[in-house]
Amino acid sequence: MDPRILLILISMVSYTSLDKIYYFVNQSKNLDDAQQYCRENYIDLASTDDLAAMDELFAQENYTYSESAWIGLKKINLKWWHWAISDREFYKAGEADYRNWAPLQEIDIVDNEDCGIMDSSGQFFDDSCVTLRHFICYDGKDQSYVFINMAKTWRDAQRYCRQYHTELVSVRNKNENLQIQKLIPAGDKVFIGLFRDAYMWSDNSKSSFRNWHPNQPDGSGDCVMQLLKEHNLWDDDQCSNPKPFFCYSIMKKRQIIKMVVKSDQNVNDPGMNMAILEKVKQKLEEMGMPNDTNLEWKQSSEGIFRPLMR
Template structure:
């Protein structure tokens, strides 16, 4: 399957694509994979709009609408819209004005406060809806119209630089499909410099390779395992005519206990069973204790 189909399969039947967070995880993954090349859950988040952040899967940068300026984007991670209509990748910590989208009025607004990209994102989410998303030329033109025009500076006899503002497009780091952050990197040496967004593991060496997400490989899924706990309870039953060591009677008692648990809304998975004693029985009749004989004729001697 390709990476996205493998992710869907793992999420439907298990927990997610496998996350390998340390060397011990890597050893377990190699043992599970055998001798094959397999998809794992690591992917490059690539360029994504702030409003689309919760869609945790690799997107296709080639199909995304962009208006990058010449030689852009560089290795910076946040996007500025220029009055010229072109986009520039810049350090997210730079301070700039920004554009917010307001879903209640279906409009965008220029905020004339200079903030970092992440502070601007937080402001837009608190005050409006999110940083502005631009998916076509029409909206790109409308957003540039919100930016002020350049003016002539008579002191320097030059035009002021084109106005810019943060928009919602940003590039995330490598991340695991289940949302875990990535810090363990057993990358293989690759001759190609082509940027690809998904990761395949060679189980024979444990090395990771960047691979096109559309390629087809086997894949590793992960599953949350809840450790089992065993508890022994002693039950005392009043004597009656039923044979408590009869299998049908024992099953009837277990069924009554299960019904009681349902009434008490016990939601955890609990398996009830009887413990067989060394003599092959489950229940034993408790002998009644008899009181010692009372002293007669004269007071009992005390020791």
């Protein structure tokens, strides 16, 4: 092989939440046994990020022969606040935690006031989710905010936003806070997409997506089941009840990149190798490779150098 020519083969394997594969397991198990089965054979019980993921959940086959199936959402002892839009790519660093609470409001939270509202000055308050209020939707098609001059409960407002726009609005930063508060009539307080609950996914996913049946959860149990005949909505039930269940795994994406490097110098020289490797790493980071990924050389029997990702 000409020492001035170097063929580089780079193999990249990526894993993303968009690559989830769902499996329906038609075996009746309690929640703990279902979780153990999923972890032994796949990754975990199913977690979902949005309505599109729900479509994927039901894309495999017809489940009408069963009434319900476990998913990986379970009640815990601590409530915390979320934004209704659960797509992690929607938020830059720190934006999912943005809160503009009114003075003392963050520590003066009433137990049954689990939904967030914004007043015309842009400050946040907690409120009962069954109060009738105007609300603001986010429309992802044109990235706009829409004030809805109809009084609804928080849950009904969310259904309206999902049907006609995208979701109840998330407020990610001060600039958006200013834009959204301008839509609120003086003296009014409106629902935004802020809510709190005491549920966590078994795979520790941070997804805030919820798809409850009306009037659910009603305290029937600590575990969440997917209703298979009720428009794909959720209900709570006792974790000890045997049910079929959904698991998920992650699809691996492999990408091969070929590069030919020509130089007047000997590209097999260790110093030259390091310079080339650094340039390759820079290019891969521009393409989305994590910057903490390590590359190293491996030479095949054919004399081809392959940077290995660690």
